[in-house]
Amino acid sequence: MNKPGETTLEIDLSALEHNFNYLKSRVPNGIKFLAVVKAFAYGSDMIAIAKRLEQLKADYLAVAYTKEGVSLRKAGIQIPILVLHPQPTNFELLIDNTLEPSLYSPRVLQLFLATAKAKDQEHYPVHIKFNTGLNRLGFWENDVADVVNQLTNQQSIKIKAVLSHLAASEDKNEAEFSTLQIQRFRTIAKKLSSLLGYMPIRHMLNTSGILNFPEAAFEMVRSGIGLYGYGNHPEIDAKLKPVATLKTVISQRHKIEPGESVGYNRRYKSDGYRVTATLPLGHADGIGRQYGGGNTIVWVKGKKAPIIGNVCMDMIMIDVTDIDCKEGDEVLIFGREHSAEDFANTGDTISYEVLTAISSRVKRIIKS
Numbered sequence: 419m420n421k422p423g424e425t426t427l428e429i430d431l432s433a434l435e436h437n438f439n440y441l442k443s444r445v446p447n448g449i450k451f452l453a454v455v456k457a458f459a460y461g462s463d464m465i466a467i468a469k470r471l472e473q474l475k476a477d478y479l480a481v482a483y484t485k486e487g488v489s490l491r492k493a494g495i496q497i498p499i500l501v502l503h504p505q506p507t508n509f510e511l512l513i514d515n516t517l518e519p520s521l522y523s524p525r526v527l528q529l530f531l532a533t534a535k536a537k538d539q540e541h542y543p544v545h546i547k548f549n550t551g552l553n554r555l556g557f558w559e560n561d562v563a564d565v566v567n568q569l570t571n572q573q574s575i576k577i578k579a580v581l582s583h584l585a586a587s588e589d590k591n592e593a594e595f596s597t598l599q600i601q602r603f604r605t606i607a608k609k610l611s612s613l614l615g616y617m618p619i620r621h622m623l624n625t626s627g628i629l630n631f632p633e634a635a636f637e638m639v640r641s642g643i644g645l646y647g648y649g650n651h652p653e654i655d656a657k658l659k660p661v662a663t664l665k666t667v668i669s670q671r672h673k674i675e676p677g678e679s680v681g682y683n684r685r686y687k688s689d690g691y692r693v694t695a696t697l698p699l700g701h702a703d704g705i706g707r708q709y710g711g712g713n714t715i716v717w718v719k720g721k722k723a724p725i726i727g728n729v730c731m732d733m734i735m736i737d738v739t740d741i742d743c744k745e746g747d748e749v750l751i752f753g754r755e756h757s758a759e760d761f762a763n764t765g766d767t768i769s770y771e772v773l774t775a776i777s778s779r780v781k782r783i784i785k786s
């Protein structure tokens with residue numbers, strides 16, 4: 419293993435390819451695959467990831483905000499890009515970059531239509547989002563006729579797709595609710611198609627949806643977390659490969675006497691002779707304060723070293739009393755060998771949050 423010499427996030431594009439192929443194998447043939455690359459491709463490197471996904475023949479990409487889509491276009495990405503949560507203030511920019519908006523309310527639809535008209539667009543492709551139970555974004559089922567009415571007698575925009583999002587696709591205990599959402603979506607799409615005279619592309623499933631409700635793949639699926647190597651279930655995690663590996667290095671070792679403290683607020687108090695190591699990585703790099711206090715493990719020479727005391731902005735301290743290590747040695751935070759999901763769980767959160775928190779200050783190394 420090469421020594422990083424500083425904090426680095428290794429991004430393994432062959433792992434991405436493996437995960438892409440695995441997820442595609444779980445979706446019936448002929449169904450389009452949308453790869454979600456929002457939030458810097460789940461905290462990794464949006465451009466490197468998007469380029470590989472385009473090579474792999476992903477049908478679509480999705481981002482949350484317009485600005486993210488603009489970055490993709492600037493980098494030369496040509497495939498369709500869905501913007502999941504656009505704001506009207508960016509609609510001109512969105513059209514100038516041939517991004518496709520998810521329109522989620524009468525206000526947003528009306529403003530997008532006005533912008534498309536003002537910019538002389540013809541049949542500009544849009545996705546209409548329906549709320550089927552997540553209660554976050556979307557039109558309601560009884561809005562279908564209004565949506566279609568708002569779009570009659572105009573040529574500026576065209577409904578290319580209709581989407582919804584599951585609230586608990588990873589949770590087997592909520593399978594009944596997910597099934598209800600799927601039924602609602604089916605009904606909405608049917609109503610919509612009968613009023614439009616054609617069936618738009620329907621898409622509903624996220625990663626756990628693909629794995630747990632393949633019967634609802636419709637014409638397209640949307641996957642994010644699975645592409646990055648996490649499947650919200652140990653059995654799926656075993657089939658996937660983490661794309662991002664966070665590594666750092668020991669800056670300094672300290673011998674701590676009994677009764678001494680370590681770090682801010684003296685949170686850690688030594689009960690004996692201990693050895694600590696200080697690492698160049700802190701909450702400004704994305705390792706939040708919830709990982710302090712001794713419950714979260716990092717790995718030195720294949721051995722467990724707990725993060726002790728309070729996490730600082732630019733440093734954490736770990737206990738290496740029983741580990742034969744020296745300054746300059748590599749430390750593994752999470753990734754290929756040690757799951758970001760396990761790391762997340764010790765901080766009461768999920769892989770999504772740990773991955774997307776890794777700040778831009780951390781050096782990215784792309785491995786193809």
Ligand SMILES: *Cc1c(COP(=O)(O)O)cnc(C)c1O
Nearest residue numbers: 454583624625640641642643644
């Ligand atoms: C983020 C997001 C996804 C991706 O979900 P994963 O669980 O990461 O696969 C899909 N659809 C929508 C609407 C999203 O916001």
